[in-house]
Amino acid sequence: MISRRDFLQVSMAASAMLGASGFGNWARLAAQQKLTQDELLKFDTFGNVTLIHVTDIHAQLKPIYFREPEINLGVGDAYGQVPHVTGADYRKMYGIEDGSPSAYALTYNDFTSLAQAYGKVGGLDRVATVINAIRGDRPDALLLDGGDTWHGSYTCYHTAGQDMVNVMNALKPDAMTFHWEFTLGSARVEELVGSLPYAALGANIFDAEWDEPSDKFESYRMFERGGVKIAVIGQAFPYMPIANPRWMFPEYSFGIRDERMQEVVDEVRAEGAELVVLLSHNGFDVDKKMATRVTGIDVILSGHTHDAVPEPVLAGDTIIIASGSNGKFVSRVDLDIRDGRMMGFRHKLIPIFSDVIEGDKEVAAIIDEQRAPYLEQMTEVIGKTDSLLYRRGNFNGTWDDLICDALLSEREADIAMSPGVRWGPSILPGQDITREDIWNVTSMTYGAAYRTEMTGEFIGVIMEDVADNLFNTDPYYQQGGDMVRIGGMGYKIDVSKPQGQRISEMTLLKTGEAIDPAKTYQVAGWASVNEGTEGPQIWDVVEAHIKKMGTVTVTPHDNVKVVGA
């Protein structure tokens, strides 16, 4: 039998590169080496400025498993373009060998067996080690957090984000921007932001009443590093009041606001910025479009859509870096800035293999301190799984199927709806399911599991509406989530069609009959953006269901037929 260590052939480990290509070559050159912390961190320091990017951590303090998407469809100009490339096509595009560490980190195939070989990923103590090592090479490197940091776990919910603030403070970021943070409610966000020893950025965070930039967030912060004047501009998630409950932060307005971004870029250039970095929570496709509409941005550090992209993507003169999610990756970007221009870059997407990278002891202690008061509750075993549980992908993952099953049975509904969010770690077959695991895929401040009546017609309207938020050919009209997950109902979707024509063949699974537009159905769901939604919390619903099942087995459902891709 092949030992785990032997199996750990490096590919991504030595993938530092100059310019926008070469990942495949590096992978092949590195094929004979062993995977070690030194190899993962190896990087020939370049130029005069280093940026470190983390994003969409979703409060994952400890190592987890995270399966990348199998289905991530691009429409319009994004068809077949990064990040809408998965599996074997992805490995081919970047020259990644099947079964290699990079294949495990970046693609979904053989996930269970590769996860057993390579172990967990992430853990903010490991992330701290990587950040410290980069700072060893370049002490004045900028650490930038793309947001979705204060959301997504048992401890984050119970401390209203304080656990994440305490741990991130120990990592000493220079700036962050925002999305799910606002679902803590505006008062709490303002309180936490007021406590931050670093910049809270969002050029598009506006006062809703006056439609003017909010005075509680800076649009940008100027830094001087390596003799270079750097402007870091923030862009919060543009569609927060639509994708999340507006009533939780009614004082704020967001939006893409190209014209505002151009104004801020012009302002920082006039102030002498030689390097303009956009710390963005737009999502990848929106960032790509923004790079062509706003001139003067050198680097976009892209968050929100959870894409892990091993090479920078060029859009005009702008390079776009996407650094994954859930603490699984850290991006290092070295830049050569001379005469007020970006002359070259070197980039590495560093996968955080938890068993290879040794955790920073100081940060590990701070993490354990946050978890200690809740440890007993969190670690309680609720059940066990026979199946791989995952979420990420355009349509239902097995976690979603399990959640929908829980809604159908616990709430006695015909049809279940679960939000197409992209966060939530995976669980391997044979693993126990703890309370913490359930919270990792359900935790939020508006988790009430409602039960309501909907007509067949209205269900169709919801499906079309969400599909357009995902498959509109203009990224500025997308919201960056995935398709609403459905239980108890099958449907067909043609992603190439316009709104109103994508969804067909809606079928009630328990009878096999077509959904009747005039008929009323019992629908259970959670994460409604409407104020005053009532029902038990979704994590309690899922916990009760798993308890009854004991061991869960989820065969991937085949209730969604996808065409036009």
Next chain:
Amino acid sequence: MEFSRRDTLALGLGAAALTVLPFRVNAAADDAIAAFTGGAAMADAGVTLTAPEIAENGNTVPVSVSAEGATAILLLAAGNPTPGVATFNFGELAGAHSASTRIRLAGTQDVVAIAKMADGSFAKASSTVKVTIGGCGG
């Protein structure tokens, strides 16, 4: 006033149900344009219309228009039952030829701005504003 859960849900969902499918430009919008321009051709450049791509709240959508040298700007919500929003007139001494307002949109539709220039020519800009149910963010 107290809403039961059923009322609240019905309110939220009912309102959304009405506002989802794209509204077509109705005849009233064409009539309003014809009345303003007298049927004259309209240039594509010269008017800046700033509106959100997706409305945060369809009941109050911030919209700004500007057109250097305009004597008047007509603003229309082309898909509303009553498309007319406003006509902004600028006198000879106007320092800036721009205006901002908030409008209510019945559903996804184009917002249209048409400027009448000092020389009697016209220019047009339009922007699609989506009104959506929302939810399910990444």
